[in-house]
Amino acid sequence: MVHRTIQICSSYKALHAEFQFIRKISKRNGYTSNFVDSIIQRQLNLKYERPAPVPPTLSTDTVVSKIPCLGKESQVYGKLVTSAVAKQYPLKKVRIVYDVADRIGRNFKNKDAVPDELKAGVVYEATCSQCNNSYIEQSCRHLKTRINEHLSDQKTFLPQPLKMPASNKKKKKNSQNPIPLYNGPITRLRTGKPPSSSIKLYKDDIDELLKQTTIKLKNDQPPVPKSAISKHYIKTHHTFTKNDFSTITPGRVKNIKNIIIFIIDVIQHRTAPL
Numbered sequence: 137m138v139h140r141t142i143q144i145c146s147s148y149k150a151l152h153a154e155f156q157f158i159r160k161i162s163k164r165n166g167y168t169s170n171f172v173d174s175i176i177q178r179q180l181n182l183k184y185e186r187p188a189p190v191p192p193t194l195s196t197d198t199v200v201s202k203i204p205c206l207g208k209e210s211q212v213y214g215k216l217v218t219s220a221v222a223k224q225y226p227l228k229k230v231r232i233v234y235d236v237a238d239r240i241g242r243n244f245k246n247k248d249a250v251p252d253e254l255k256a257g258v259v260y261e262a263t264c265s266q267c268n269n270s271y272i273e274q275s276c277r278h279l280k281t282r283i284n285e286h287l288s289d290q291k292t293f294l295p296q297p298l299k300m301p302a303s304n305k306k307k308k309k310n311s312q313n314p315i316p317l318y319n320g321p322i323t324r325l326r327t328g329k330p331p332s333s334s335i336k337l338y339k340d341d342i343d344e345l346l347k348q349t350t351i352k353l354k355n356d357q358p359p360v361p362k363s364a365i366s367k368h369y370i371k372t373h374h375t376f377t378k379n380d381f382s383t384i385t386p387g388r389v390k391n392i393k394n395i396i397i398f399i400i401d402v403i404q405h406r407t408a409p410l
């Protein structure tokens with residue numbers, strides 16, 4: 137209660153009045169005034185007394201020392217180093233780590249290699265299967281992610297499979313007559329839903345809708361090729377597939393031309409990432 141009073145009261149006058157009220161109530165409940173005052177004092181001290189300054193402690197820091205493990209000699213050496221440092225530099229702590237040359241891991245050489253497509257920061261090459269033009273780039277992300285980006289960008293330029301004729305047919309069929317959605321009375325018993333009004337579409341309406349959509353399509357900005365592969369497709373109509381990508385290890389950069397292309401690409405990456 138005292139703590140809450142201190143927190144809530146905004147003026148000393150209000151605080152004093154509240155303390156007086158607490159004293160009165162406590163007295164009625166059988167508490168001695170000394171006890172109540174001591175609590176008030178303690179709470180006030182907590183609020184207004186500054187915490188005692190903590191004497192600055194000298195921070196020690198630990199130095200890790202690696203020693204080859206050669207049996208007892210190493211242990212003796214470690215102890216000597218520790219005691220010598222403790223004498224000379226009391227604030228430094230030395231932790232001796234006995235290092236073993238033969239680790240368990242050395243016996244397990246058949247660790248699974250990371251598959252190429254899950255490697256990051258690799259230099260990769262995309263070779264066109266039709267004209268053998270190749271593009272070399274470096275990806276800082278997983279190769280798989282980058283390849284998918286290339287292919288999805290290329291996809292935006294590929295001729296889209298036309299779904300329109302099928303939907304047109306449907307609409308034509310419907311446009312002969314107003315669409316009889318349901319002729320009988322719509323009851324909740326039949327639908328399980330509140331009755332809804334049926335919409336009748338006429339041929340003119342559909343034509344109008346189609347016009348609007350075509351205008352909208354025309355207003356859309358033509359997509360800009362982001363990937364070198366898309367640019368290649370626009371130029372030559374050659375498409376790349378997932379299999380046309382391969383990683384390049386430094387030893388595989390065959391000729392100077394490739395290196396130059398690679399350097400140019402890296403520079404371009406720095407200024408404007410593809």
Ligand SMILES: [Zn+2]
Pocket residue numbers: 264265266267268269368372374
């Ligand atoms: Zn090509």
